[in-house]
Amino acid sequence: MIDVRLLRTQPDLVRSALARRGSPELLDQLDQAIAGDERMRDIVAQRDAIRAQVNEMSKQVGALRKAGESTQAEQLQVRSRALGEHERILAAEYDSVQLGVRDVLLRIPNTPHPDAPDGADDHDNPVVAGPVGLPAEFADHQRVAHWASATTLGILDGERATKISGAMFTMQRGLGATLARALCQYALDSNADAFEEIRPPSLVTTATLTATGQLPKFADDSYLIERDDLWCIPTAEVPLTSMYAGEVLDAAQLPLRLMAFSPCYRREAGSAGRDTRGMLRSHEFDKVEIFALATPEQAPGLLAEMVGRVEKLIASLELPYRIIEICTGDMGQSHHRSFDVEVYASGCDNWLEVSSISWFSDYQARRADIRYRVPGAKGTSLVNTLNGSALAVPRVWAAIVENHRQADGSISIPAVLHPYMRGAHVIPAP
RNA sequence: GGAACGAUGGCAGAGCGGCCAAAUGCAUCCGCCUUGAAAGCGGAAGGGUUCACGCCCCGGGGGUUCAAAUCCCUCUCGUUCCGCCA
Structure with missing residues (x-):
């Protein structure tokens, strides 16, 4: 696989390197990978923020229960459960986007060495x-x-x-x-x-x-x-x-x-x-x-x-x-x-x-x-x-x-x- | 193929659903001690992702739960016994 991070930070470098292989459809695949990667990162950020909240609330639930504050704990559980639903949706979306990106990435060939001779066939x-x-x-x-x-x-x-x-x-x-x-x-x-x-x-x-x-x-x-x-x-x-x-x-x-x-x-x-x-x-x-x-x-x-x-x-x-x-x-x-x-x-x-x-x-x-x-x-x-x-x-x-x-x-x-x-x-x- | 048990850091090996990225030992690295080393003493140290906060990783996948290394299902692999076999 090519390096996604390199593709993300220096797309033109990867693009011009792969262009030397001479198959135009490759560049479309690169665009697909870049777009998918961006979307993935966007979803991950949202998902992780929710997870952080759930983690934090769970800790509080534990503390409240220990202190005998079961009413407050239950209220918190309800809110956490709702967040969990949202997280599940985002996680599923992430999984499907990620699978797609991986499939595209697995089909993109390696970049040629700078000294490799150019040629068509x-x-x-x-x-x-x-x-x-x-x-x-x-x-x-x-x-x-x-x-x-x-x-x-x-x-x-x-x-x-x-x-x-x-x-x-x-x-x-x-x-x-x-x-x-x-x-x-x-x-x-x-x-x-x-x-x-x-x-x-x-x-x-x-x-x-x-x-x-x-x-x-x-x-x-x-x-x-x-x-x-x-x-x-x-x-x-x-x-x-x-x-x-x-x-x-x-x-x-x-x-x-x-x-x-x-x-x-x-x-x-x-x-x-x-x-x-x-x-x-x-x-x-x-x-x-x-x-x-x-x-x-x-x-x-x-x-x-x-x-x-x-x-x-x-x-x-x-x-x-x-x-x-x-x-x-x-x-x-x-x-x-x-x-x-x-x-x-x-x-x-x-x-x-x-x-x-x-x-x-x-x-x-x-x-x-x-x-x-x-x-x-x-x-x-x-x-x-x-x-x-x-x-x-x-x-x-x-x-x-x-x-x-x-x-x-x-x-x-x-x-x-x-x-x-x-x-x-x-x-x-x- | 059948049965039982198991899979946790480089290795070995703990781990009541919350105080667990995870005890302890060995190995590793740094320091002290020593002429030098060993022993001893003190300390450091997992991986991924992110600019960062954070998030993820206890064989893989799924589920239960506010919360899973821990409970349930499933797959894979390993060990032992039985069966079969070059």
Whole structure:
């Protein structure tokens, strides 16, 4: 959530920041929020004044009763009861206005960082690093799409996955399945020097999915298990962010770094029919996520560090990559600043987004109510959250299968993965 | 799934419907003492909102009452016992 107080005191600042996202209806929402907030405060002032009176009268009633003045006490009770009626009406009005304001507020996206590039959509995302490791030319045997070569090799069985679960589910088998798991192990081990490994739940409550920003606006993108009112996580970011929800951390604990392997579930409601072949887009996939809670001062440094970690990991897999920065028009709702790492897949001749590393300022922390305290300082402050995919399996898997395909049709496995492949260096041609 | 009990500050743990933002202990911080520390002694200290007065917060929600941490209903979570189960 954006800061209502900031919206109240400096509406133009918020307005111009959000205008950079380029959706005009947003400004109407802001006006709605401001108006509702004003009305709320007006009602609260009236309600609290009445409450103060009732509290005061109640004390007097107690004192009068003790003194044996029951007649006076009863008279006071009658007056207090009448005030109570009035208060109840105001309180109900407050509740309904507050609900409305909250709903509007929950749908307003985060303000972009001043340094985030302006732009309308993904075409305006500037390349900020690379391409690195892109050869001048690819051999013909590298120009085979993974869905074809992997199926021939027997390491991908899309047909049977569809039989089991329907469209947009995939299944790896044999060394293909081992490769998928190896990538996760490798990604976790590569970040274990600085991040605590978590194995979080994959089903979460509505409150948890609201904290990160998926709800209420993007409910259609998530799987809901109605019977138990639980949602399937679209990323480990969701449970990791809520781990410390409602808690006040000590500043000395920050930055708090976590990482997690998890399955990720996405309905892909808005992308039906796109990337239906192979492993570029599916309803379920595995991912290793890195995550941090930090002070606002620590956040920029952490963002750079996390981008660097992902870059190093991708480079070590001997894949051509580049890094782009997400422009204001293409940013996710919760993002303050965001970078994508893209890998070039030679077979389908595409740059594939394999990682997104983002800084959320205090937007998610305000929703999740995660604060920290500086010893000696008064009060508490909201933390900043950051996260990024250390490695998302399917697209990296696909890129390896395409880029590392050899003339005989076999796939050479990047050296860093050998220890995780039960010694296999190659996925042999049939 | 059934039954019983429970949920109070960083932790532990009191709390006759009004004198309760809430005893006490531990932990924390400051001071005294000490070469330094421990012990001891003295003191400070919850969160939210508000310019402020004030208002709100004793798991969540609702109710009774002039007045609720306290009574009632309900939900969630926890513990124990039973049942089931990887």
